[in-house]
Amino acid sequence: MLTPFGKLKVAFALVLTPVFISFAGVPFGGTAQAQEKIKVGFSIEAMNGERWQTDLDSFQARAKELGAQVVSADAKGDDNLQLQQVKAMIHGGIQVLVLFPHDAVKAAIIVDAAKAANVKVISYDRLVRNSDVDLYITFNRTEMGKMQAESLVERAPKGNYVLIAGSPNSEDAKALHEAQMSVLQPYVSRGDIKIVADDYIQDWVPGDAYLAMLKALDATHGDIAAVVSSNDGMAGGVIQALRENNLAGKVAVSGQDADLAAVICVAQGTQTMTIYKPIKQQASRAAEEAVRLAKGEKAQGDIAVNNGKAKVPAILLKPVLVTRDNISSTVVKAGFQSLKSINQALSPNQQIR
Numbered sequence: 001m002l003t004p005f006g007k008l009k010v011a012f013a014l015v016l017t018p019v020f021i022s023f024a025g026v027p028f029g030g031t032a033q034a035q036e037k038i039k040v041g042f043s044i045e046a047m048n049g050e051r052w053q054t055d056l057d058s059f060q061a062r063a064k065e066l067g068a069q070v071v072s073a074d075a076k077g078d079d080n081l082q083l084q085q086v087k088a089m090i091h092g093g094i095q096v097l098v099l100f101p102h103d104a105v106k107a108a109i110i111v112d113a114a115k116a117a118n119v120k121v122i123s124y125d126r127l128v129r130n131s132d133v134d135l136y137i138t139f140n141r142t143e144m145g146k147m148q149a150e151s152l153v154e155r156a157p158k159g160n161y162v163l164i165a166g167s168p169n170s171e172d173a174k175a176l177h178e179a180q181m182s183v184l185q186p187y188v189s190r191g192d193i194k195i196v197a198d199d200y201i202q203d204w205v206p207g208d209a210y211l212a213m214l215k216a217l218d219a220t221h222g223d224i225a226a227v228v229s230s231n232d233g234m235a236g237g238v239i240q241a242l243r244e245n246n247l248a249g250k251v252a253v254s255g256q257d258a259d260l261a262a263v264i265c266v267a268q269g270t271q272t273m274t275i276y277k278p279i280k281q282q283a284s285r286a287a288e289e290a291v292r293l294a295k296g297e298k299a300q301g302d303i304a305v306n307n308g309k310a311k312v313p314a315i316l317l318k319p320v321l322v323t324r325d326n327i328s329s330t331v332v333k334a335g336f337q338s339l340k341s342i343n344q345a346l347s348p349n350q351q352i353r
Contacts, residue, residue, distance in 0.1 A: 038068040038096075038294040040287070041089035041119075043110075045102035045126075046077040046203075048233070051257050051279055052100075054336075055125075058283035059098070066291045077203055079106045086110050090117045095294040098286055099133075100124040104171050107131070120293040124286055126172050129308045135299035136307075136314040137286050139277045141172055144319045145179025145230075148254035151273040151321065152226040153183060153193075155252045159225025160196045162216045164209050164238060166230050168200040176230045176256075184228075196220050201234055210237030217245055226252035232262035232274055239270050258322055258331050264345045266324055267352055276320040276331050285315060327352050 042059055044052055060070045071089050075082030079102050086097060090113065097114045101107030104126050111131035114121050123133040152161075163180065166173030177200075187193035197216035201208045209229065216224065222245055229235040235255035242248040248270040255262045258276035265271035289299060301313025322330050331337040332352075343351050 038066075038291055039092070039094045040068050040070050040290045040294065041086065041092075041094040041097045042070055042072040042124075043075065043082055043086050043089070043097065044072065044100045045075050045082060047074045048077075050259055051277075054279050055100075055283045058280040059287050062284040062287035063291070066287065068287070068291050068294070075102055077102055079103050082107070083110050083113070087113060090114060090119055094119055096120045096122065096290040098122045098124050098290055099128065101126055101128050103169055105129045105169060120290075122286055122290055122293070122299075123307075123312070125282070126170065127305065127307050127312065127314075129171060131307060131309060133307065133312055134293060135289055135301060136305055136312045137282060137289065138172075138314070138316060139282065139319045140316045141175040142179045144256060144275050145176040146183050147275060147319065147321050148176070148228055148230070148256065148273070149180040149183035151323070152228060152252045152254055153187060155272055156225040157187065158192045160194050160220055160223055162196060162213065162224055162227045162238075163198040164212060164227060164229045164234050165198075165200045166204045166234075167202055173200065173204075173230060180228050180230075193225075196224070204231055204233055206233045206237035208237070209234035210241050213238045213241035214244075217241060217247075222247060224251050226254075226272075228254050231255060232257040232259040232271075235265070235271055235274075236261055239265060243270070258336060260337055260341060263322065263327060263331060263337050263342055266322060267327060267342060267346055267350055269324065269350075272323070274322045276322045276334070276336060278317065278320070278334065279336070282317055285317070289315075324352075 040063055056072055063070045073085035082102055097119050099121055107128045108131040111121050111128050111133055115132055121133045123136045125138050127136050165177045184193055199212045227238050229238050232255040235253050238253055239248055242251055252272045255271055255274040258274045262271055262274045266274055299313045301315055303314050304311040305314040320330050332339050
């Protein structure tokens, strides 16, 4: 039998117990859900070229600043591997998937898997077709394609042209090609420019671009004024073929990505231009939007882009034209490439100041 004092202790314990349970495992001042760390998946189709490590590093740094954890994976150009890696991320509890797809059409199944698990999806740099992605973040492809063609036409307004485009299954490659042709077509119609070769290169492989260029050189006996290469990797293959035929520096060549090797070629005069995309800005913005989506907020797009199934909110960032004259004020000033690394590969009379 409890004494009056014993009854008082039991009553006091009963009052305290619910309070203790409601806060168990939860930091003071918030709910368990609010305090749970945001987890974001970043799936990259292939870590080829120097830029993708920059993307990943910048994304992780910004996500960490925002208190989010990042799980990343390199699909090595394999659609099935990318699907399995993303499924593992979903199983691991990601709330948002940032997806740079290998195949923009086949990747719809990856988006479906994510959405079935209530995971938000940001399509990064390449828009997944026919899917319910929540946001698309990239650089303005139309502007880039026009920059490439306009730069070459300024140097070579007449003559035989070769087009080296990206993967035939890439909507981005097609968008670049269409933009390039919008600039070239009036010259073609007038007869000033003749397109003697027009090739799409599977997976943007530099070695295949090299072979395509050799074929074009053979067909024209070396009579080529310009090569519209859609990225720097393929431009490297093109320049190698030109070099072997003593034409490097005599033929205008475009590019994209501002890779170190390409910037050196621009400084040397064997590549006419490249395009710098402020990648850190893109990656940081993607991290910010991923955290926003994880918190249940709406995606912040500038415009809407139709992916075949829905109008997707999109953020289109501005690309920067890089020529020999502005290397210092663009990629060097931005810290994307260092003057020391560039000049180490140049002869004394080619040095960039």
